[in-house]
Amino acid sequence: MKFNHVVGFLCAAAVSLALAGQACAQDKTVKIGAVFPLSGNAASAGNHAKAALEVAMDIINNAHPELGNFPLAKNAGLAGLGGAKVEVVFADNQGSPATGQNQALRLITEEKVAALTGAYQSGITLTASAIAEKYGIPFLTGESVAANLTERGFKWFFRTTPIASDFVNVYHDFLTDMKAAGAKTDNVALVHDNTEYGTSVANTLATGFKEKGQPIALDVAYPSNATDLQSQVLQLKEKKPDVVIMISYTSDAILFAKTSQAQDYKPPMIIADDSGYSDPSFIKSVGKISQGVFNRSSWSIGPAGSPTAIIAKLYKEKTGDEMDDTAGREMQGFFVLVDAIDRAGSSDPAKIQAALKATDLKPEQLMMGYKGVKFDDKGQNILASAVIIQLQDGENYVAVWPKANAEKAPIVPYKGW
Amino acid sequence: MSFVIVQVIVGGLLLGAVYALFSSGLTLVWGMMNVVNFAHGDFVMLGMYVAYLVYSLLGAGPLIGAPLAMLVLATLGVVVYFSLIRDIMKGPMLAQILGTFGLALLLRYSVFWWFGANFLTLPENVVGGTLDLFGIRIQAARLLAGIVALVVTLGLHLLLTRTSLGSKMLAVAEDSTAAQLMGIRPDSMQAVAWAIAAGATGLAGALIATFFYIVPTVGETLAIVAFVTVSLGGFGSVPGALVAGLLIGVIESLSGYLIGAIYQDIVVYSLFLGFLWFRPQGLMGKS
Numbered sequence: 001m002k003f004n005h006v007v008g009f010l011c012a013a014a015v016s017l018a019l020a021g022q023a024c025a026q027d028k029t030v031k032i033g034a035v036f037p038l039s040g041n042a043a044s045a046g047n048h049a050k051a052a053l054e055v056a057m058d059i060i061n062n063a064h065p066e067l068g069n070f071p072l073a074k075n076a077g078l079a080g081l082g083g084a085k086v087e088v089v090f091a092d093n094q095g096s097p098a099t100g101q102n103q104a105l106r107l108i109t110e111e112k113v114a115a116l117t118g119a120y121q122s123g124i125t126l127t128a129s130a131i132a133e134k135y136g137i138p139f140l141t142g143e144s145v146a147a148n149l150t151e152r153g154f155k156w157f158f159r160t161t162p163i164a165s166d167f168v169n170v171y172h173d174f175l176t177d178m179k180a181a182g183a184k185t186d187n188v189a190l191v192h193d194n195t196e197y198g199t200s201v202a203n204t205l206a207t208g209f210k211e212k213g214q215p216i217a218l219d220v221a222y223p224s225n226a227t228d229l230q231s232q233v234l235q236l237k238e239k240k241p242d243v244v245i246m247i248s249y250t251s252d253a254i255l256f257a258k259t260s261q262a263q264d265y266k267p268p269m270i271i272a273d274d275s276g277y278s279d280p281s282f283i284k285s286v287g288k289i290s291q292g293v294f295n296r297s298s299w300s301i302g303p304a305g306s307p308t309a310i311i312a313k314l315y316k317e318k319t320g321d322e323m324d325d326t327a328g329r330e331m332q333g334f335f336v337l338v339d340a341i342d343r344a345g346s347s348d349p350a351k352i353q354a355a356l357k358a359t360d361l362k363p364e365q366l367m368m369g370y371k372g373v374k375f376d377d378k379g380q381n382i383l384a385s386a387v388i389i390q391l392q393d394g395e396n397y398v399a400v401w402p403k404a405n406a407e408k409a410p411i412v413p414y415k416g417w
Numbered sequence: 418m419s420f421v422i423v424q425v426i427v428g429g430l431l432l433g434a435v436y437a438l439f440s441s442g443l444t445l446v447w448g449m450m451n452v453v454n455f456a457h458g459d460f461v462m463l464g465m466y467v468a469y470l471v472y473s474l475l476g477a478g479p480l481i482g483a484p485l486a487m488l489v490l491a492t493l494g495v496v497v498y499f500s501l502i503r504d505i506m507k508g509p510m511l512a513q514i515l516g517t518f519g520l521a522l523l524l525r526y527s528v529f530w531w532f533g534a535n536f537l538t539l540p541e542n543v544v545g546g547t548l549d550l551f552g553i554r555i556q557a558a559r560l561l562a563g564i565v566a567l568v569v570t571l572g573l574h575l576l577l578t579r580t581s582l583g584s585k586m587l588a589v590a591e592d593s594t595a596a597q598l599m600g601i602r603p604d605s606m607q608a609v610a611w612a613i614a615a616g617a618t619g620l621a622g623a624l625i626a627t628f629f630y631i632v633p634t635v636g637e638t639l640a641i642v643a644f645v646t647v648s649l650g651g652f653g654s655v656p657g658a659l660v661a662g663l664l665i666g667v668i669e670s671l672s673g674y675l676i677g678a679i680y681q682d683i684v685v686y687s688l689f690l691g692f693l694w695f696r697p698q699g700l701m702g703k704s
Contacts, residue, residue, distance in 0.1 A: 039526070041634050043534030194679055222678035225638045230428040231673030231681070238421055250536055251638075254630045258538070262547050262556040262628075263424075281535040285630065289541060417541075 028077075028084045030347045032337065033091060033107030035118035035128050040095030041225055041251055044281050045120055045326060049143075051319045052327040053088050053117075055311065056334045061085045070307040071339050071365050080342040088334075089113060093124045100124035104131040104139075114347040115140065117334055122146030123196030129157050138340075138352050142333015143326055145274075146200035150378040156349075158356050158375055160333045162298065162384035164201045168208030170296060171271060174388050174401050175243060183412045184268060187217040189241035191232065191256070193224035193248055201247050201273055217241055225251055229259045237265045244269070250276040257286035261417055268413040270294065271388075280321035283395065291394040292415040296386045298368045299328035300399055308367050322396070325389075332368040336361065369405070420552065425674045426667060427553055433666020434563035435625060437659040439639060440646040441569055442618035448653015448702075449590040449610055452502060452513055456521035458640025460615055464490055464622020465631045466528060469537055478543045479561070483623040490619025491612040498611040503604065521636070529633040537631040544627050558627035565624055569617055570659040576613075577655065586610055590653075649689055651702025660700055665689075 034053055037046035058064075060072045067073035077083035089111045093100035100119050107113045108131065115138040119125045125144035132139035133154045140158040141149070147164050150157065162170075175185040190205060192198035199221070206216045218239050220232050229252065236244060244267045248256065253276030260266070271294040276282055278295060301323070302308035311331070312323040336359060341347065344355035361373040372383035388401035390410055400410040443457045454460075467489050468482035475481065497520065505516040544558040577583040586606050588596040593603040629635070646665060650657030665685060672684035693699070 039529065039534075039634070041632070041637070043529070043634065044536055044632070047534045220678065222673075223682055226678070227638060227642060228428075228432050228669065228673075229678075230432070231425060231670050232678050234421055234425060234428075234674060235678075251630060251632065254536055254538065258541065258628060258630075261541060262559075263554055264547070279536070281537070285536050285538040 028082070029087045030078065030081065030084055030341055031087050031089055031111060031113045032334075032341075033104070033111060033113035033116040033118075034088050034334075035091045035093050035100050035103050035107070035116065035124070037095045037120050037124075038090065038092035040093075042095050042120060042249060044250055044279055045275075046092075048280065048319065048321065048324070048327045049118075049120060049330045050090055052315060052323075052331040053090075053334050055314045055318055056331045056338075057086055057088055058314065059311070060335075060338055064310075067307045067310055069364075070367070071361070072335065072342060073307075078338070078342045080345040081347070086338055086341075093119050093121070093128070095121065095124075097121075097124050097127040101127040101131055104128035108132065108135045108137050113137070114341065114349060115337055115352055117142065117330075117337055120144065120330075121195065121197060122149060122200065125149055126196060129154065132156055136353075137349050138337070138356055140333050140337040140356070142330040142336075144197070146196050147204050148200060150380040154379065156353060158337075158379040158381075160336050160370070160373055160381045160384065161329045162370075162386045163380065164204035165208065166384060166386065167201070167273065167296060168205055168212075170386050170388065171205070171245065172209065172212050172214070174271075174294075177401065178269070178410065178412065184242040186214075187239075187241040188214065188243045188245060189218035189220060189236060189239065189267075190216055191220045191222070191236070191244055191246050191248070193252055194221055195224050195249070197249075197275065198224065198247050205245065205247075222252070224249060226255060229255050230263065232256075233259045233263045233265050236267065237263060240267075242268050243271060245271045245273060246277065247273040248276045250279040250282050253277055253279075253282050254286050257282075257290045261289045266414055266416045270414050271296075274325055277391075278324045278326045278397075280319075280324055283391065287391060288394040289417040290391060291417065292411055292413070293391045294400070294410070295325075295389050295391065295397060297325040297389045297397065297399070298370060298384070298386045299323065299325040300369055300387075300405070311367055328368055332366060332370075335367065336373050421674075422671075424553055425670050427555065429667035429670030430663055431555065431559040431563050431666070432670060433663035434566040434659075435559065435621075435662075436642050436646050436666055437662025438562055438566035438569060439618060439621035439625065440643045440650070440658045440662055441566075441573055441655055442614035442616075442621070443643050444647045444650060444653055444655060444658045445573065445610060445614040445617070447647055448651075449586060450502075450506070450607060452506060453517065454614075455514065455517040455640075456497075456524060457618065457643055458636025458638075459521045459524040460490055460493075460618040460636075461622040461625065461639050461643075462528065462631075462633065462636040463493070463524060464619035465626035465629070465635065466532065466622075467619065468623035468626040469539065469631050472539050472543065478539075479623055479627055482626075483565075483620050486619040486623035487616040488619075490622075491616030493619075494611040494613075494615025495608050497615070498608045502611065503607070525633050525636065532633065534633065538629075539627055539631075556628055558624070561627070562621075562624040565620065566659065566662075569620065570655055573613070573617065573655045582609070645686075645689060647699075649692065649699055651699030653703075654699070654701040657699055657701030 064073040091103035122144040129139040179185045192202040315323045340355040344351040389397040390400045464486040467486035471482035505512045589606040650661030673681040
């Protein structure tokens with residue numbers, strides 16, 4: 001009996017503390033919803049995204065004079081809203097488009113968020129942003145690349161990342177330069193999963209390469225989260241393409257690397273389309289047997305003391321992992337969204353939308369290597385761009401193309417292990 | 418062409434043996450106790466993490482990791498039986514489904530909380546790399562898993578058909594009241610069955626860990642295959658699970674190679690449904 005009383009009292013105390021805390025915090029915070037795969041098969045990527053946004057929140061909510069003129073860093077909170085703090089409400093999409101949509105709905109109607117960001121997988125960004133559109137809440141994705149996301153005539157959807165149609169140019173120009181340097185690049189194979197991301201990027205690349213007069217020689221599609229990739233690897237081994245472009249999430253990327261080694265398959269050149277190959281756990285798990293893989297990226301750590309180097313350090317302190325391109329693009333997207341809220345001077349969704357439309361950020365105001373941030377009518381950042389990086393030592397990616405950004409020269413053929 | 422086909426078939430057989438290996442525990446529990454264990458995939462996952470811990474703490478391969486995983490999981494099996502299964506077996510089917518599903522989530526997110534969401538792997542050469550037999554490449558890790566699958570299947574089959582312990586377990590499975598009248602304690606028999614089933618599953622997990630990635634949600638990916646293997650093989654039939662596993666592995670590999678990987682699931686599952694149409698009890702199940 002006595003024990004029950006104590007428990008009851010403690011509960012009451014806890015509840016009143018929680019309520020009091022909420023009451024104090026209420027007046028000066030802007031809530032932003034973030035939908036990411038915090039569990040499920042892409043949880044590794046989702047939790048890195050969460051950490052990236054938490055680092056961004058720290059930079060925004062606390063004074064960081066060491067970051068110089070980096071937007072939102074200098075003072076604590078948002079100057080445009082009288083020093084209001086930003087609070088991110090994270091929601092787990094569990095890797096399912098339906099769950100992502102429900103969570104977006106919950107964030108909008110229950111948590112009353114002013115704007116949304118996420119959702120890593122293109123297929124989930126697709127469903128979650130449809131809810132935001134319906135409720136008239138701005139949704140900014142920093143990382144989802146499927147082309148159709150910005151082809152839906154949405155008024156509340158914005159995207160900062162470069163997309164598949166940009167990669168066509170990046171990959172094609174890169175291959176043209178490699179060919180001029182003596183590498184064989186005639187037969188290009190696409191390997192991709194059957195998700196929204198995999199199929200849409202593969203389609204855009206296939207169309208783009210065809211228009212440039214170099215049709216894709218082989219298209220290998222597979223179900224995502226495969227238990228086995230042997231038949232795909234053998235197919236490639238038999239057809240011997242000069243270049244393999246891999247469009248895969250982490251689980252399949254790891255399995256592909258392991259299976260390739262078991263089957264002793266080394267294509268002359270592998271270009272990875274970011275995602276799985278940028279996941280730090282991919283590099284830790286199979287980096288040593290994927291030496292020489294090319295990847296696209298918009299992230300570069302920069303010289304010591306630069307804002308990017310400081311951000312990378314904050315991120316590493318939090319996660320123990322190196323900053324990667326995906327986490328970087330998510331963080332950049334979040335900064336752009338909060339910058340718009342700051343300029344709007346309000347948490348009113350319509351004013352944020354107007355401020356997003358007026359966004360015009362210069363390269364020096366960004367942490368990613370974009371040429372700037374400026375949205376077209378569809379909400380796509382027209383100044384997004386990417387470079388080619390290579391996992392030369394199996395541990396760290398280095399920029400290798402274009403020459404102006406290169407830290408090292410590209411090495412071919414693919415070394416593997 | 419023909420040479421690659423041989424490689425595809427060999428790979429399919431090795432894959433199938435692995436499917437059989439992690440399905441044997443499920444068929445035992447499902448067939449003998451009529452309990453559908455939705456936590457089965459997560460038992461496999463736990464076995465993988467035991468192997469990973471053994472490797473990262475002791476630097477030892479599956480020679481120590483696999484038996485230890487078997488032991489740990491067998492213990493867990495007994496604990497789960499007494500703390501959960503024994504009670505929910507008395508309830509309706511729905512209680513079993515929700516009970517074991519809840520257990521699955523508990524295990525998955527406990528591991529998630531402890532290890533985080535990162536993908537882990539064991540080094541490629543933890544079981545001696547890849548063998549080259551006249552140009553056919555065989556991963557030693559998969560070969561080991563395949564051999565163990567055969568041994569485990571044979572062992573479980575002999576245990577059930579040739580030993581008094583097996584007879585007692587089967588008696589309880591058939592009619593636990595009658596068995597009790599014969600002086601058999603259903604509780605201990607079923608606890609033993611859970612220990613064996615979970616132990617075999619843990620062993621499977623530790624061996625799969627040598628060539629697959631390790632992540633808290635890996636059970637989801639593997640469990641569906643286990644359920645299909647067990648239904649195709651026949652509920653409760655250990656040799657059935659072996660034959661079914663091999664069949665699925667070969668069909669998956671061949672269709673993936675010949676028609677395209679994107680269609681392999683369609684081929685496997687339409688054959689599976691078509692087969693169950695004619696023989697709902699599975700390959701070796703009792704009608």
